[in-house]
Amino acid sequence: xxxxxKLLAVAAIILLLITPVLVxxxxxxxxxxxxxxxxxxxxxxxxxxxxxxxxxxxxGSPLYEQLVAGAQKAVDEYPNxxxxxxxxxxxxxxxxxxxxxxxxxxxxxAVISSNPSMPFVSMDxxxxxxxxxxxxxxxxxxxxxxxxxxxxxxxxxxxxxGHLAGLITTSKMKGANADLKIGIVVAQEYPALxxxxxxxxxxxxxxxNPGITLDYxxxxxxxxxxxxxxxxNSMIDSGVDVIGVICGGAAPGxxxxxxxxxxxxxxxxxxxxxxxxxxxxxxxxxxxxxLVYEVVVDAINGMVDYGxxxxxxxxxxxxxxxxxxxxxxxxxxxxxxxxxxxxxxAIMSGEMILKIPEL
Amino acid sequence: MQVRIKRSGxxxxxxxxxxxxxxxxxxxxxxxxxxxxxxxxxxYYFFAGPVTNNYYLGNMLNSAIPLILTGLGISFAFRxxxxxxxxxGQVYAGGLAATAVCLAMPAAAGFTGISTAIIAAVVTGAVxxxxxxFFKMKWNTDELISSFLISNALIYIVDNFITxxxxxPENNLLTTKKIAEQFWFKKxxxxxxxxxxxxxxxxxxxxxxxxxFRTHQGYEMRMCGLNSEFSRYGGINxxxxxxxxxxxxxxxxxxxxxxxxxxxSHQCYKGFSGGxxxxxxxxxLIARNNPIAVIPAALxxxxxxxxxxxxxxxxxxxxxxxxxxxxxxFFLITAQAIYNFVKxxxxxx
Numbered sequence: 001x002x003x004x005x006k007l008l009a010v011a012a013i014i015l016l017l018i019t020p021v022l023v024x025x026x027x028x029x030x031x032x033x034x035x036x037x038x039x040x041x042x043x044x045x046x047x048x049x050x051x052x053x054x055x056x057x058x059x060g061s062p063l064y065e066q067l068v069a070g071a072q073k074a075v076d077e078y079p080n081x082x083x084x085x086x087x088x089x090x091x092x093x094x095x096x097x098x099x100x101x102x103x104x105x106x107x108x109x110a111v112i113s114s115n116p117s118m119p120f121v122s123m124d125x126x127x128x129x130x131x132x133x134x135x136x137x138x139x140x141x142x143x144x145x146x147x148x149x150x151x152x153x154x155x156x157x158x159x160x161x162g163h164l165a166g167l168i169t170t171s172k173m174k175g176a177n178a179d180l181k182i183g184i185v186v187a188q189e190y191p192a193l194x195x196x197x198x199x200x201x202x203x204x205x206x207x208x209n210p211g212i213t214l215d216y217x218x219x220x221x222x223x224x225x226x227x228x229x230x231x232x233n234s235m236i237d238s239g240v241d242v243i244g245v246i247c248g249g250a251a252p253g254x255x256x257x258x259x260x261x262x263x264x265x266x267x268x269x270x271x272x273x274x275x276x277x278x279x280x281x282x283x284x285x286x287x288x289x290x291l292v293y294e295v296v297v298d299a300i301n302g303m304v305d306y307g308x309x310x311x312x313x314x315x316x317x318x319x320x321x322x323x324x325x326x327x328x329x330x331x332x333x334x335x336x337x338x339x340x341x342x343x344x345x346a347i348m349s350g351e352m353i354l355k356i357p358e359l
Numbered sequence: 360m361q362v363r364i365k366r367s368g369x370x371x372x373x374x375x376x377x378x379x380x381x382x383x384x385x386x387x388x389x390x391x392x393x394x395x396x397x398x399x400x401x402x403y404y405f406f407a408g409p410v411t412n413n414y415y416l417g418n419m420l421n422s423a424i425p426l427i428l429t430g431l432g433i434s435f436a437f438r439x440x441x442x443x444x445x446x447x448g449q450v451y452a453g454g455l456a457a458t459a460v461c462l463a464m465p466a467a468a469g470f471t472g473i474s475t476a477i478i479a480a481v482v483t484g485a486v487x488x489x490x491x492x493f494f495k496m497k498w499n500t501d502e503l504i505s506s507f508l509i510s511n512a513l514i515y516i517v518d519n520f521i522t523x524x525x526x527x528p529e530n531n532l533l534t535t536k537k538i539a540e541q542f543w544f545k546k547x548x549x550x551x552x553x554x555x556x557x558x559x560x561x562x563x564x565x566x567x568x569x570x571x572f573r574t575h576q577g578y579e580m581r582m583c584g585l586n587s588e589f590s591r592y593g594g595i596n597x598x599x600x601x602x603x604x605x606x607x608x609x610x611x612x613x614x615x616x617x618x619x620x621x622x623x624s625h626q627c628y629k630g631f632s633g634g635x636x637x638x639x640x641x642x643x644l645i646a647r648n649n650p651i652a653v654i655p656a657a658l659x660x661x662x663x664x665x666x667x668x669x670x671x672x673x674x675x676x677x678x679x680x681x682x683x684x685x686x687x688x689f690f691l692i693t694a695q696a697i698y699n700f701v702k703x704x705x706x707x708x
Binding site: 086087090091092093095097098100101102104105107115116117120121125128188189190191192194218220221 | 412414415418518519522523526528529530531532533534550552623624628629630631633668669671672673677
């Protein structure tokens, strides 16, 4: 019995030593070409490898899903192109290290990501890897020779949503009151929010009545729906009848409270009327998949202008106020929709210009 | 006779560890083959990824640093049969304390600032964990529950500081302002994050071993862990050894938080300590609560983490699959049953 145990232990040790050797020997051959290339790649087309970096998790985040979809569409059209999607997860402390790990492979011609924070997360590693190119959408950095960025004019989107909020709070709609107070629930503070979205929202509302005030609350994270619900309840108690939400996964808490207390919600970046019909009275949308598709096509063809920061406006076709959704039509009365459409048309046509401030 | 017992113990540990490692690797291979479409790539990056270049290697070693500290903290507590389940909050609060000190002090403070930040973090962690030990001594409160509950409450308080008074509104991330460069630990293996603290941490582990196994106080501490009633009859102040190991354990956790901030992130991100406390328990379990063995155990843990990250970045598995593979490996590593199987059984008379 004792001998059997020793034999078993020796066998285990041998197996332990042999396994990695067998594994490595097989893996190293593959390691030379770990990304599968398409079979019909033209002989002379230079391979193009793209890393699509999702700062978080793509599933459940409309903008990140659009990022992946847009890149995939472009890559599918070019036989010499391939891409790898990497999700950085929710721990922001690990983002810089994971980004560096991706770049350190030296495998990618370009890295594309979407989030205002990503240029700054990537700043140190860009200097460590001077040949690496970065493309950032929904972010802004100008003058960095390795980076190209595309920033949405969030002042315009926020103004359109604020304008509708102003129309509703001064209206005789069922949930509106006479207090001239609107609110906004945000996940966290960041420059684009502080300098574009909140001022744009208030500016739009005050275009209806300069006496409208804004109740501003911070959840402190992107997921706590219970806390968002508590904040919404408190705001409604203080006279708020329209609440803007920029808090990701915490937003359903606001939807629930506003649904129960017959108030209204404004939503950014994605057509979300269907998430809370009758509660979401206005929704903006960013056409990120379209932008990412165009940018990746440019990158594959070597036409991206690295070193530049591009500002995108509603008139360019990447930002809209969604006014043709049946839920919007059924929730908001025709006279208010007509007034709102005038402003939307003015912004979409470029007749009304709202400047992006310095970030 | 004593030599034979020692040899037998070493044999059991070596054989048990070998069998569990072999089983873990086989399970890992099976899982990768069934979950990955490019299993060869995945396996290659899982095993070899952490050592394929200086950056990965250095970062792997760097991620072992806080694990060594939390592993040491847990070992101290477990050796005395005190269960510190509040590691997460202690690391987090320690990191915040170090950050707050660095932000409050002028950059010119340099070494003084670093020392003060470390002391603040250690004291913070020690006080938090020490409370559970004190409650146990005073009112026989179950330290397993109290340390966990205090830690959970603290996480929200620390979150509030990071996203509130210490928040950096100019940053797009949920984080405090960056501490001045003068307070950063010196990097020793660029471009990786590995810093000079690794040398001190290894020395600390050796000192922890000497304290626990070569001093009178260490002996008393271990005795209390083995049998508190016997220790009481032997004249040992048992109450003291309910508080002291928790203070030391919390101090190690607080230090882990400080080292993470001063060495790696240079600012206190919301949730930066996620998993460090729990992983410390896994490390201590692998090391069988031996402070010296904590070093290879933490390195092994860091290797697995780096391998999982590498496979996720370079191959086709997702972060969830990588975590499942990791957890299966740990489940096997910490399974006592295999050791019991290898252990020679006493013959009945």
